[in-house]
Amino acid sequence: MELLVERTENGVAIVTLNRPEALNSLNNALKVALRDTLQELRDDATVRAIVLAAAGRAFCGGQDLREHVESLEAGTGASLSTVTEHYNPIATLLGGMPKPVVAAVRGMAAGAGASLALLADFRVGGPKTAFLMAFANVGLAGDTGISWTLPRIVGHAKAVELLLLAEPVDAQTAFGLGMLTRLAETDDDVLPTALELADRLAAGPTIAYGQIKRELATGGSGSLADALAVEAEAQATCGHTTDHQHATAAFVQKQKPVFKGA
Structure with missing residues (x-):
């Protein structure tokens, strides 16, 4: 093969x-x-x-x-x-x-x-x-x-x-x-x-990684306005993930977060 x-x-x-x-x-x-x-x-x-x-x-x-x-x-x-x-x-x-x-x-x-x-x-x-x-x-x-x-x-x-x-x-x-x-x-x-x-x-925040890659692809060649628009969309997407919610709670509790990629 x-x-x-x-x-x-x-x-x-x-x-x-x-x-x-x-x-x-x-x-x-x-x-x-x-x-x-x-x-x-x-x-x-x-x-x-x-x-x-x-x-x-x-x-x-x-x-x-x-x-x-x-x-x-x-x-x-x-x-x-x-x-x-x-x-x-x-x-x-x-x-x-x-x-x-x-x-x-x-x-x-x-x-x-x-x-x-x-x-x-x-x-x-x-x-x-x-x-x-x-x-x-x-x-x-x-x-x-x-x-x-x-x-x-x-x-x-x-x-x-x-x-x-x-x-x-x-x-x-x-x-x-x-x-x-x-x-x-x-x-x-x-x-x-x-x-x-x-x-x-x-083992990391898979959705956040994908959104960061999307931000960089836009920020590397687009305008500041383009970058800011994508950043807003990306944060909205990440903000609704279980990974973000659990990681934030873990930070407050001084614990190491465990990411599930969701």
Whole structure:
């Protein structure tokens, strides 16, 4: 199977890209499976955090170019329609996921693979983690939300450099730029570190996390008025949750709150 899904009793869903022999490059079967799985996890209230991981020595090599070349030679147009059919929905689901997403980025994340990682809320890497905005190397523009995420993380000027020059970014540099939010001591520690973080997030106020993500998405590009309007809506939503009511009572009683994600 191109995609593996494991659910833990703590409310974490581990989604693993499983084409290690092809550096987890994205063929149509994997893209469809990832798109449909993310939609299912979004709508599942028992899932309170998601870990996006990969099998083998690379996180994701981006688009499967062998399949892409075959499609180009066939002249069906499927090679380019994949952006609207697969990559855009995947980016929308990941970027708008109303629960925390942690990417365990072990090894290379190239092209759309880098895009997937950067759509996560947290990115954990190791010494051999690297990013490559490889699109221009094959005469393509960016996709899978890279033009939205990358400037927000590294700034406009650095995003231009990374996308146009398409040079690898090593783990230390990526950590300094904010492309990685955690840097594990070894590559074997990447997934355990990501799972530990996901467990912590899954025990938190899930609805509030989703509303905070919504606020940041608006505040990062909208006007102050836009941000204030979303903040008012978000607080109204959170204010009616059981988590807020119980956490407030626990604070008054000097107790540690227990969040149920509702």
